Amino acid sequence: xxxxxxxxxxxxxxxxxxxxxxxxxxxxxxxxxxxxxxxxxxxxxxxxxxxxxxxxxxxxxxxxxxxxxxxxxxxxxxxxxxxxxxxxxxxxxxxxxxxxxxxxxxxxxxxxxxxxxxxxxxxxxxxxxxxxxxxxxxxxxxxxxxxxxxxxxxxxxxxxxxxxxxxxxxxxxxxxxxxxxxxxxxxxxxxxxxxxxxxxxxxxxxxxxxxxxxxxxxxxxxxxxxxxxxxxxxxxxxxxxxxxxxxxxxxxxxxxxxxxxxxxxxxxxxxxxxxxxxxxxxxxxxxxxxxxx
Numbered sequence: 062x063x064x065x066x067x068x069x070x071x072x073x074x075x076x077x078x079x080x081x082x083x084x085x086x087x088x089x090x091x092x093x094x095x096x097x098x099x100x101x102x103x104x105x106x107x108x109x110x111x112x113x114x115x116x117x118x119x120x121x122x123x124x125x126x127x128x129x130x131x132x133x134x135x136x137x138x139x140x141x142x143x144x145x146x147x148x149x150x151x152x153x154x155x156x157x158x159x160x161x162x163x164x165x166x167x168x169x170x171x172x173x174x175x176x177x178x179x180x181x182x183x184x185x186x187x188x189x190x191x192x193x194x195x196x197x198x199x200x201x202x203x204x205x206x207x208x209x210x211x212x213x214x215x216x217x218x219x220x221x222x223x224x225x226x227x228x229x230x231x232x233x234x235x236x237x238x239x240x241x242x243x244x245x246x247x248x249x250x251x252x253x254x255x256x257x258x259x260x261x262x263x264x265x266x267x268x269x270x271x272x273x274x275x276x277x278x279x280x281x282x283x284x285x286x287x288x289x290x291x292x293x294x295x296x297x298x299x300x301x302x303x304x305x306x307x308x309x310x311x312x313x314x315x316x317x318x319x320x321x322x323x324x325x326x327x328x329x330x331x332x333x334x335x336x337x338x339x340x341x342x343x344x345x346x347x348x349x350x351x352x353x354x
Contacts, residue, residue: 087148
């Protein structure tokens with residue numbers, strides 16, 4: 062049924078609209094590709110990280126480097142997994158754990174090599190722990206004229222390793238969370254159309270329920286914003302351009318926040334993510350958006 066705004070409502074109380082979920086299919090060859098890319102990327106990032114924390118004059122910057130190193134490693138794993146067409150977040154989480162631990166190990170190896178003025182490589186774990194134990198006696202760096210040693214230095218190293226592992230796992234496991242894959246065409250869906258910003262919804266839950274029920278005219282009820290605002294509703298349509306058989310709808314409530322120092326950040330609340338719709342609904346929403354634009 063088409064309403065006066067041109068957006069089709071298709072209501073089926075017995076079959077509410079559902080959102081896309083990954084098939085969790087994994088091709089063994091994809092794992093092999095991911096492992097090769099992951100090893101290469103992790104080693105490169107480990108070398109950069111180890112060199113940076115060894116030579117940075119301001120040791121507090123090491124905290125930023127540590128978090129950035131773990132996140133970039135996980136991000137690289139996520140990108141590699143997407144290239145290898147892995148659509149199983151559990152596999153990416155497991156591999157994120159493996160490469161998070163590998164990132165910690167490889168960064169220690171390269172850091173100790175830098176510390177020895179590039180004279181000695183240490184690969185054996187027991188030898189690495191023994192060397193770290195020796196280093197902890199007198200410490201290896203100072204901050205504000207204080208040199209951490211002994212148990213405190215062990216805690217710092219443990220926190221560093223945990224930060225690398227945690228950020229790596231987070232980045233790798235969530236990378237494909239918002240993406241959809243067409244199993245028929247064996248491609249990621251990347252054809253997207255974003256509507257002009259709509260007015261902010263008064264209730265995310267209410268809008269979510271209406272969309273699941275098939276009342277898509279709830280979007281046109283919000284209308285396009287006449288004036289830019291820090292609160293708005295974002296609507297994104299996507300489809301597989303090869304087979305034209307998969308159509309998806311994503312709706313988010315967005316708030317632009319200005320901090321006291323003048324910087325802006327974007328806070329998004331997902332109302333529906335990749336809801337599966339048909340071509341008629343897709344065309345009607347897109348047509349309505351183009352007319353209002």
